[in-house]
Amino acid sequence: MDADKILENCTLCPRKCHADRRRGEGFCGGGYLPKAAKAYLHMWEEPCISGTNGSGTVFFSGCSLRCCYCQNYPLSWENFGAQITTERLGEIFLELERQGAHNINLVSAAHYVPQIINALDICGKRLHIPVVYNSGGYENTETIEMLDGYVNIFLPDIKYYDNALSEKYSSAPNYFSAASKAVGKMIEIAGKPQFDENGIMQSGVIIRHMALPSHRRDSEEILRRIQDMYPPGSFLLSLMSQYTPMHKSGEHKEISRRISTYEYEKITDLAVKLGFEGFMQERSSAKEEYTPDFDLSGIIRELS
Ligand code: SF4
Numbered sequence: 389m390d391a392d393k394i395l396e397n398c399t400l401c402p403r404k405c406h407a408d409r410r411r412g413e414g415f416c417g418g419g420y421l422p423k424a425a426k427a428y429l430h431m432w433e434e435p436c437i438s439g440t441n442g443s444g445t446v447f448f449s450g451c452s453l454r455c456c457y458c459q460n461y462p463l464s465w466e467n468f469g470a471q472i473t474t475e476r477l478g479e480i481f482l483e484l485e486r487q488g489a490h491n492i493n494l495v496s497a498a499h500y501v502p503q504i505i506n507a508l509d510i511c512g513k514r515l516h517i518p519v520v521y522n523s524g525g526y527e528n529t530e531t532i533e534m535l536d537g538y539v540n541i542f543l544p545d546i547k548y549y550d551n552a553l554s555e556k557y558s559s560a561p562n563y564f565s566a567a568s569k570a571v572g573k574m575i576e577i578a579g580k581p582q583f584d585e586n587g588i589m590q591s592g593v594i595i596r597h598m599a600l601p602s603h604r605r606d607s608e609e610i611l612r613r614i615q616d617m618y619p620p621g622s623f624l625l626s627l628m629s630q631y632t633p634m635h636k637s638g639e640h641k642e643i644s645r646r647i648s649t650y651e652y653e654k655i656t657d658l659a660v661k662l663g664f665e666g667f668m669q670e671r672s673s674a675k676e677e678y679t680p681d682f683d684l685s686g687i688i689r690e691l692s
Contacts, residue, residue, distance in 0.1 A: 389506055390502075391502035391503055391506060392410065394502045395408075395409040395410055395420060395502065396408050396409070396410055398418070400418075400498060400502075401499060401526060401527065401528060402452070402527070402528055402560070402562060403416070413467075417449060417467035417499075418499030418500060421472065421473060421474075421503070422471070422500045422504070422507075423450065423469040423471045423500075424446050424447060424448050424449060424469050424472060424477075424480075424687050425447045425448075425449050425462070425463050425468050426681075426685055427444070427445065427446045427447075427685070427686030427687050428442075428444075428484075429443065429487055429489055430444075430445035430493065431443075433445075433493065433522075433543075434589075434594060434626055434667050435587070435667075436587055436589040437490070437493065437588075437589055437594075439588045441488040441489060441490055442488070442489060443493040443520065444481070444491060444493060444517070445484075445493040445522075446477075446480060446481075446484075446492070446494055446497075447469075447495045448463070448494070448496050448497050448499075449469030450467050450469075450499055451463065451465075451524065452499055452524075452526055453525075453547075453560055454558065454559065455547070455557055455558045456557050456636040456639065456640065457600075457631070457632075457633060457637035458634070459632065459634055459635075463496070464496065465635070469684070469687070470684055470687050472687060474503050474510065475507075477503065478507040478508070478510035478511045480686065481507065482511055482515060484686075485517050489517060490517060490518075491517050491518045491519065491520045491540075491541065491589075492515070492517060492518075492520065493543075494519065494520065494522060494539075496522070496523070498523060498526070498531060501531050502534070505535070505538055518541055518589070518590050519539045519540055519541070520539070520542075521535060521542050521574075522543040523542070523543065523544045523570075524544075524545050525545040525546050525547060525563070525566075525570065525571065526560055526563060526566055526567060526570075527566065527567065527570035528566070528570065529569050529570055529572075532574055533577075535577065539577070540578065541578060541589055541590075541593070541594070542571075542575075542578055542592075542593045542594075543593075543596060544570065544595060544596065545596045545597065545598065546567050546595055546596070546614065547598070549606050549613060550564075550606050550609070551564065553600075553606055556640070568613070568614075568617060571593065571618070571623075575593050575619075578591050578592050578593050579591060579592065580621060581594075581623070592623065593622070593623040593624070594623065594624045594625070594626050595624070596626045596628060597627055597628065598629075598630060599627065599629060599631065599647050599651065599652055599655050600643055600647070601645050601646065601648070601651065602643060603642075604651045604654055604655060608655060611625075611658055611659055611662055611664070615662050620663075621665075624666035625659060625664040625666035625667070626666050626667040626669075627667070627668045628669045629647055629652045629668075629669045629670070631646060632646060
């Protein structure tokens, strides 16, 4: 893939900021070389993704969605991480497989899709495990199409239905429109969820929704909309209760607390009533210790 051609006038995400990333960074913080903050075996994804060995996760620096409550704000807002070559990124994928990873899990990778495709081409047939694209959902369908043939599993968030909320908390007024189209494309590419004999996911889509405090109605609207929009059985749903007020969430009183049991139960009750299959998180998961420390492990140790 000619990454330079794409990066000289970047429209990879719905921001379409047209940055020339050969010379500097766009809104998302993405420059010319991939930048990442951690690569390791992550045990806290859904059971069919983390399995017993862990998911071979690469946390990319920067983000086109900067949510005010982001748990990974050192990456998304502060662009913490180390620049690496495309070749090094391919090596990292192969190292994670050698460590026993069930999959390669690309977290917040939209702004590095061309470089990731080139890294996967370098790996070629030496990489034997599924590739997971783990996203905030704020994506262009054209960028998702580039991943056809490279990504097996999509893990998109759908964060908001109401544009006023997506603008207020993530500066993204057209969030639901972009995310819902992108998820439709992901379902088209990945097909129905498939698992191996040990229950480890091999392909398909898991739509994640992390319920926000004070916004139960928006969560419920998302459930109704995705049930209407996508064919039955074409995706799994992962409802998350782990919201923890962090970073700039204190600027908004209504989200300066954890979600209540009442709120979460109302949302899960509706998910059950609508017949979704998937995962529901225990409310005890709302703890800051589930947020990884970003210490560049797995990223820069072989660079010198
Ligand atoms: S990926 Fe980054 S540089 Fe490209 S359009 Fe989006 S915000 Fe701009």
